[in-house]
Amino acid sequence: MNTILEVKNLTMDFGGLRALDHLDLNVVEGEITAIIGPNGAGKTTFFNCITGIYNPNEGEILSSPPGKKRKKINGLKPNHVTKKGIARTFQNIRLFSNMTVLENVMIGRHCRTSSGIIGAILRGRSTIKEEKDVVDFSYNILKKTGISHLVNEFAKNLPYGAQRRLEIARAIATEPFLLLLDEPAAGMNPRETRELDELITRLRDEDNISILMIEHDMKLVMSLSDRIFVVDYGRKIAQGTPCDIINNPIVIKAYLGEDFDA
Amino acid sequence: MEYFLELVLGGLTRGSIYALIALGYTMVYGIIELINFAHGEIYMIGAFTALIFTSVLTLLGFNEIAVIVLASLLAVIYSSAYGYTVEKIVYKPLRHAPRLSPLISAIGMSIFLQNYVLLAQTSDFLPFPNLIPEFEFIKPYRYIISSPEIVILITTSTVMILLTFLIKFTRIGKAMRATAQDMNMAMLVGVNVNRVISITFVIGSALAALGGVLIASHVGQINFYIGFIAGIKAFTAAVLGGIGSIPGAVLGALILGLTESFATGYVSSDYEDVFAFGLLVLILIFRPAGILGRVTTKKV
Amino acid sequence: MIKFQEIKKSFLVSLWFMFLTFPIMVIRVNPIEKIVEWRWKNMIIVGIGSFLLSFVWRYMLKKREAGEKRAETWESGKTSFMQRILEERRFYIPLVTGLTIIAVAFPFIFSMYQTSIMTTALMYIVLGLGLNIVVGLAGLLDLGYVAFYAVGAYSYALLNHHFGLGFWSALPIGAVLGFIFGILLGFPVLRLRGDYLAIVTLGFGEIIRLVLKNWNEFSFGPSGIANIDRPGFFGIQFSLQAATIYLYFLMIGLVIFTIIVVNRLQNSRIGRAWIALREDETACQAMGIDKTRTKLRAFALGATWAGMVGVIFAAKTTFINPASFTFLESAMILSIVVLGGMGSISGVIIGALILILLPEYLRAFSDYRVLIFGAIMVIMMVFRPQGIISNIRRTYKFNE
Numbered sequence: 009m010n011t012i013l014e015v016k017n018l019t020m021d022f023g024g025l026r027a028l029d030h031l032d033l034n035v036v037e038g039e040i041t042a043i044i045g046p047n048g049a050g051k052t053t054f055f056n057c058i059t060g061i062y063n064p065n066e067g068e069i070l071s072s073p074p075g076k077k078r079k080k081i082n083g084l085k086p087n088h089v090t091k092k093g094i095a096r097t098f099q100n101i102r103l104f105s106n107m108t109v110l111e112n113v114m115i116g117r118h119c120r121t122s123s124g125i126i127g128a129i130l131r132g133r134s135t136i137k138e139e140k141d142v143v144d145f146s147y148n149i150l151k152k153t154g155i156s157h158l159v160n161e162f163a164k165n166l167p168y169g170a171q172r173r174l175e176i177a178r179a180i181a182t183e184p185f186l187l188l189l190d191e192p193a194a195g196m197n198p199r200e201t202r203e204l205d206e207l208i209t210r211l212r213d214e215d216n217i218s219i220l221m222i223e224h225d226m227k228l229v230m231s232l233s234d235r236i237f238v239v240d241y242g243r244k245i246a247q248g249t250p251c252d253i254i255n256n257p258i259v260i261k262a263y264l265g266e267d268f269d270a
Numbered sequence: 271m272e273y274f275l276e277l278v279l280g281g282l283t284r285g286s287i288y289a290l291i292a293l294g295y296t297m298v299y300g301i302i303e304l305i306n307f308a309h310g311e312i313y314m315i316g317a318f319t320a321l322i323f324t325s326v327l328t329l330l331g332f333n334e335i336a337v338i339v340l341a342s343l344l345a346v347i348y349s350s351a352y353g354y355t356v357e358k359i360v361y362k363p364l365r366h367a368p369r370l371s372p373l374i375s376a377i378g379m380s381i382f383l384q385n386y387v388l389l390a391q392t393s394d395f396l397p398f399p400n401l402i403p404e405f406e407f408i409k410p411y412r413y414i415i416s417s418p419e420i421v422i423l424i425t426t427s428t429v430m431i432l433l434t435f436l437i438k439f440t441r442i443g444k445a446m447r448a449t450a451q452d453m454n455m456a457m458l459v460g461v462n463v464n465r466v467i468s469i470t471f472v473i474g475s476a477l478a479a480l481g482g483v484l485i486a487s488h489v490g491q492i493n494f495y496i497g498f499i500a501g502i503k504a505f506t507a508a509v510l511g512g513i514g515s516i517p518g519a520v521l522g523a524l525i526l527g528l529t530e531s532f533a534t535g536y537v538s539s540d541y542e543d544v545f546a547f548g549l550l551v552l553i554l555i556f557r558p559a560g561i562l563g564r565v566t567t568k569k570v
Numbered sequence: 571m572i573k574f575q576e577i578k579k580s581f582l583v584s585l586w587f588m589f590l591t592f593p594i595m596v597i598r599v600n601p602i603e604k605i606v607e608w609r610w611k612n613m614i615i616v617g618i619g620s621f622l623l624s625f626v627w628r629y630m631l632k633k634r635e636a637g638e639k640r641a642e643t644w645e646s647g648k649t650s651f652m653q654r655i656l657e658e659r660r661f662y663i664p665l666v667t668g669l670t671i672i673a674v675a676f677p678f679i680f681s682m683y684q685t686s687i688m689t690t691a692l693m694y695i696v697l698g699l700g701l702n703i704v705v706g707l708a709g710l711l712d713l714g715y716v717a718f719y720a721v722g723a724y725s726y727a728l729l730n731h732h733f734g735l736g737f738w739s740a741l742p743i744g745a746v747l748g749f750i751f752g753i754l755l756g757f758p759v760l761r762l763r764g765d766y767l768a769i770v771t772l773g774f775g776e777i778i779r780l781v782l783k784n785w786n787e788f789s790f791g792p793s794g795i796a797n798i799d800r801p802g803f804f805g806i807q808f809s810l811q812a813a814t815i816y817l818y819f820l821m822i823g824l825v826i827f828t829i830i831v832v833n834r835l836q837n838s839r840i841g842r843a844w845i846a847l848r849e850d851e852t853a854c855q856a857m858g859i860d861k862t863r864t865k866l867r868a869f870a871l872g873a874t875w876a877g878m879v880g881v882i883f884a885a886k887t888t889f890i891n892p893a894s895f896t897f898l899e900s901a902m903i904l905s906i907v908v909l910g911g912m913g914s915i916s917g918v919i920i921g922a923l924i925l926i927l928l929p930e931y932l933r934a935f936s937d938y939r940v941l942i943f944g945a946i947m948v949i950m951m952v953f954r955p956q957g958i959i960s961n962i963r964r965t966y967k968f969n970e
Contacts, residue, residue: 059856114842118842128839326599378944385944387594509766551758
């Protein structure tokens with residue numbers, strides 16, 4: 009059991025408001041970890057701290073990619089975090105809407121390719137090859153995520169479920185070892201949710217990507233996750249396997265409440 | 271010591287005029303989050319309107335006081351009308367466009383207005399009559415402060431107090447603050463956002479016109495190009511204080527006025543405008559939120 | 571049928587503008603001789619003009635709204651006329667051949683004066699394409715573009731004046747200095763939001779001009795630098811006529827080079843990143859794109875081209891002073907890009923030809939030149955932000 013992400017004592021304040029309060033959390037290699045909690049509990053803020061969009065006021069975020077040394081990543085710029093192998097999707101979909109599906113995924117390849125201005129102008133053999141590789145790689149990802157039939161569509165014209173999938177496709181194009189999913193099933197119908205379940209499992213089993221996700225769909229969380237963290241008011245109030253969580257009175261009281269009383 | 275005092279008062283005078291123009295930038299920015307690039311031109315048109323009506327009214331045989339009051343009033347009215355029209359042409363049709371669009375169209379409007387005045391009037395510098403009479407009681411202190419400076423300081427502080435009152439306590443002031451906080455929310459609770467934006471432009475333009483009249487009569491000459499430099503300086507003041515913040519604009523303007531006054535008084539006047547630009551670049555690099563502006567964390 | 575309502579609306583607009591323009595358009599004072607001139611004729615012109623224009627304005631606004639609605643329901647996929655010309659070989663090849671013949675024959679058919687004007691137009695094409703990298707591709711509004719142009723021009727003028735350096739050695743130096751200045755300015759300011767960037771670059775452009783004007787020991791102040799060498803050819807100096815033709819072909823070459831470069835950049839890894847950055851900066855960063863660095867590349871690249879054309883400008887006019895590098899120049903280049911279409915190569919070329927050649931041949935146009943630049947920016951942004959030739963980006967298509 010290798011821990012690949014260790015968050016210690018993470019605290020984030022906005023003005024007088026404490027969004028995260030000394031939060032501790034670990035992600036284990038090869039596992040699907042879920043974070044649940046009521047709206048406004050600080051879950052997305054937590055993601056934003058890990059991915060470098062916010063710089064936390066206190067605490068440490070340590071990332072240890074498989075086979076590499078452990079490193080502190082808080083305070084890094086978002087693009088550096090991605091380059092270190094932690095990719096994410098956004099709760100409110102943020103695709104490049106006037107670019108095609110293929111181009112959206114190709115952007116994800118940016119940090120794993122290197123041709124620069126001179127290369128673009130001269131367009132030598134290596135640049136052409138790199139471009140071709142990017143296209144092929146991106147297309148394979150689209151196949152894997154099940155949206156390859158939409159390859160030449162503009163992102164803005166995609167149905168909702170496909171947009172969520174494209175967000176995932178774009179993120180895994182950066183070849184992460186850890187993928188953060190922010191409410192991947194939001195707005196999906198039951199069939200789409202089921203397909204998403206399969207996709208996430210496949211990403212873990214076939215591509216060795218560990219998953220940390222925020223999700224409100226309890227059925228999905230319970231069926232997918234190996235481990236669950238419950239967050240409320242920026243604090244961790246419980247952690248454990250789905251079975252532990254479902255029977256934990258604190259959790260029931262604080263969050264699951266009416267839904268699970270019956 | 272007297273030279274120092276003279277520089278301080280000169281700087282405060284300058285600064286209080288920058289403040290009048292800077293308020294327009296900061297108020298508009300507070301509401302629509304855009305820099306009104308045509309604002310400097312509104313100020314220039316105010317100065318021109320005042321000059322034109324002063325000459326006409328004098329020739330028509332009005333007495334001195336009537337000329338001052340009427341010309342200033344007309345300048346304020348006309349500038350407000352221009353500000354209103356500029357908003358309707360340049361900003362309103364582009365309210366949902368990408369940010370770059372209103373920016374470019376406002377710059378286009380600024381170039382258009384400059385050349386409109388250049389073509390319809392003249393490219394030469396026109397002498398501007400000194401509207402402000404010499405006060406008797408000021409005579410003994412003349413080497414420190416002049417009558418125009420006193421008038422400018424008193425007028426600007428009165429206007430700023432009135433403005434604060436307007437924004438804090440009136441209905442429209444409340445609507446403006448609500449729109450600045452959250453335009454969509456304000457719309458939902460029944461604020462007529464288009465009207466609020468129009469009124470903001472009108473108030474900002476009126477203040478700029480007042481600044482135009484005061485500075486033109488102080489400096490003694492104007493041409494079609496004065497809005498460009500004044501605009502950038504006032505913008506510097508607004509950013510220095512923290513754009514969107516009304517007390518910030520005033521504070522920033524006074525600091526800029528004093529800086530310029532000392533820099534030209536003790537260093538060199540060749541680079542007068544470079545100081546302002548340099549200051550602007552430095553603030554934007556080191557503290558883009560300004561002195562009184564809050565450093566906000568962008569919500570993602 | 572135009573409804574009565576519409577007429578009433580236009581009539582009110584016309585009254586409003588007659589009121590608005592009254593002091594500036596009608597009255598002209600001469601404060602020294604105390605004369606007031608009344609020009610009532612102007613008021614009538616404004617009245618009628620604004621009455622008619624308000625119909626056009628409203629019609630165009632309606633058309634725009636209809637277009638927006640159509641774009642929402644109708645998916646893109648319709649190819650424009652221009653795109654067809656550029657993609658189908660049977661249009662494309664005759665077009666290019668025709669243009670080549672005209673371009674080659676031009677200096678031998680027309681007078682030296684015409685050729686010289688054409689060279690100027692070509693210079694603005696390159697400047698437009700350079701600024702297009704910054705504004706059109708990367709979406710950064712640079713209002714101080716002329717500063718880099720000045721850097722190029724002064725670096726050749728000074729190197730030539732002090733050390734007798736020739737044109738061909740100065741050309742790369744001008745380009746490199748443009749690049750360095752681009753990095754120096756860009757690095758601190760590119761973190762800022764778009765509108766701040768616009769005003770800082772505007773300020774920077776003015777600082778450079780003021781320094782050139784006031785620093786006599788360095789730049790010879792307002793009087794400028796004269797007797798700059800025209801470009802030679804391996805040490806051979808040409809007659810005035812030959813030099814004009816030489817410069818013309820040099821510019822043709824540079825235009826072609828620039829088109830190739832911009833075209834390749836557009837369809838590269840960097841070009842993709844610029845487009846994505848214009849769409850969503852936060853998402854871009856989450857995809858591992860270094861925001862500042864990517865913007866800086868566009869900014870510095872644009873500056874490089876301005877530096878290069880600056881050197882050519884100094885060589886063409888043989889005399890430069892700070893008055894050639896005012897904000898007006900930046901505004902003109904920007905209106906070329908805006909008129910032609912941000913991001914569109916063919917658009918920028920046509921925009922430059924219209925805005926540079928028309929004032930030369932139509933006197934009436936030339937008096938109102940700058941006024942029209944301003945109006946173009948407003949009208950294009952409101953009614954046709956994509957420019958006369960909209961840039962239909964070649965998207966990556968995947969074919970199995």
